[in-house]
Amino acid sequence: MAGPRDEIEALIALMSRLPGLGPRSARRAVLHMLTRREGLMAPLARAMGEVAAHARECSVCGNIGTAEICEICADPRRATGEICVVESVADLWAMERGQAFKGRYHVLGGTLSALDSIGPEELGIPKLIDRTGAEGVTEVILALNATIEGQTTAHYIAEALEAQEINVSTLAQGVPIGGELDYLDDGTIGAALRARRKF
Amino acid sequence: MAGPRDEIEALIALMSRLPGLGPRSARRAVLHMLTRREGLMAPLARAMGEVAAHARECSVCGNIGTAEICEICADPRRATGEICVVESVADLWAMERGQAFKGRYHVLGGTLSALDSIGPEELGIPKLIDRTGAEGVTEVILALNATIEGQTTAHYIAEALEAQEINVSTLAQGVPIGGELDYLDDGTIGAALRARRKF
Incomplete structure (x- = not known):
């Protein structure tokens, strides 16, 4: 479709590049936002624009934050x-x-x-x-x-x-908390057995 | 977490209100954008802001577009x-x-x-x-x-x-194109049978 719908189609195309969203779910998300323009779409656009403008890699550790040094590197307790x-x-x-x-x-x-x-x-x-x-x-x-x-x-x-x-x-390798042996791959079971500890 | 991460957390909270995205997938989508700030996040924020500002309901039919009258209502061929x-x-x-x-x-x-x-x-x-x-x-x-x-x-x-x-x-009710009878609900099969037509 040509004309005024192009802006919306361009937005759907960008949204569909996010992980977990395909063309169909991107379209659904955009439609959802279109009916909540003041309550959701405008605030989301603002929040995203601000993060895009302010976010940066911490120069020490590479974590993403909004300052030159991330809060973890800046915290003396850490x-x-x-x-x-x-x-x-x-x-x-x-x-x-x-x-x-x-x-x-x-x-x-x-x-x-x-x-x-x-x-x-x-x-x-x-x-x-x-x-x-x-x-x-x-x-x-x-x-x-x-x-x-x-x-x-x-x-x-x-x-x-x-x-x-x-x-x-x-990190230790083994059975995840809540994991069921039946669903674990053989390698993990082997590693957990080799690293077994006294009960 | 307090401090500079708040902006990012607020963005994740807004993203998780989109259909098809939960808290986990919203976090994943935001992380994906954070590593593509120039290529994806900033353009997406701009596109979303523009659509939020320009989108409106067609005063005739209620379709969403970017003009007072949507392109379908404005098209004399329709x-x-x-x-x-x-x-x-x-x-x-x-x-x-x-x-x-x-x-x-x-x-x-x-x-x-x-x-x-x-x-x-x-x-x-x-x-x-x-x-x-x-x-x-x-x-x-x-x-x-x-x-x-x-x-x-x-x-x-x-x-x-x-x-x-x-x-x-x-609209007619019946078997969807490519549909398999075995997977159809009984109501649809009944409707399709009642509305059967000469082959």
């Missing part, structure tokens, strides 16, 4: 001497939701990949090694995804940190 | 003497995707409901009856949903139009 290395900001947020880690982070922004020419420089690994010295870090926790790429990157970082007197650890 | 009555703008768009109807529309914006005190006035039914006279309409097609509310509303409109010499029709 200078626990521990750095948790994660692949993405999504993983950092997931760790924070877990509320178990009290230290600081280092966001790699990906994993090592010869094919995509992503080397240690692109992931800020030299910067991580500088930080361990400068911030008096005693432990680096590798919270990378349990994929081949994640584990390859973890091994690389562990080796790079070998020269320094730092404990390098990784 | 003065076919047929008006298709739909519950929502979503249904109007669905009819347009079907590319079978060449006339104009009337969007009710809901169905009759004593509980929610939605009467004929709220649905613009008197306006529809005025239109049938003013636009020289010969046929009103009731394309309401096959729900109890939709069918009750359809009956009301059909009765209200009885005084005028207008053909009132409704």
Whole structure:
């Protein structure tokens, strides 16, 4: 359709680029907003525009916030001497939701990949090694995804940190809380068995 | 979390009010946008703001566009003497995707409901009856949903139009194109059988 509908069609096309929304659900979301222009659509557009304008990567850890230094790096209570290395900001947020880690982070922004020419420089690994010295870090926790790429990157970082007197650890593998054995893959069951502990 | 993350959390809360997005998928969508601030987030915010500012209901049919009169009502080729009555703008768009109807529309914006005190006035039914006279309409097609509310509303409109010499029709019920009998509900199979036609 030509004419005035173009603006709306362009919005649907942009919305459908969001994860979890296809062309159909993007259309449905836009229609929903169109009938709530004052209550939802205008505030959402404003909030999104403001975040797009203000959001930035923390210059220390790579977390996304609205300041030069993110609130975690700016918080002196989080200078626990521990750095948790994660692949993405999504993983950092997931760790924070877990509320178990009290230290600081280092966001790699990906994993090592010869094919995509992503080397240690692109992931800020030299910067991580500088930080361990400068911030008096005693432990680096590798919270990378349990994929081949994640584990390859973890091994690389562990080796790079070998020269320094730092404990390098990784997340435990095992049965998830609430998980049913019947639905778990064989690899996870094997890992949980090997890492079994006294009851 | 307090501080600079609030803006991002507020955006996630607004996003999660869209249909098809829950709190988790809204978070994922916002994270996706945060890593594509120039390429996706800023253009999306702009497009959404523009549509929110310009979109309006067509004063004739209730379709949503960006002008006082929508493009369908403004197009003289669509003065076919047929008006298709739909519950929502979503249904109007669905009819347009079907590319079978060449006339104009009337969007009710809901169905009759004593509980929610939605009467004929709220649905613009008197306006529809005025239109049938003013636009020289010969046929009103009731394309309401096959729900109890939709069918009750359809009956009301059909009765209200009885005084005028207008053909009132409704969409055929039957087996959807590509539909498998085994997956159809019994009501649809019964309706399709009763409305069977010569092969």
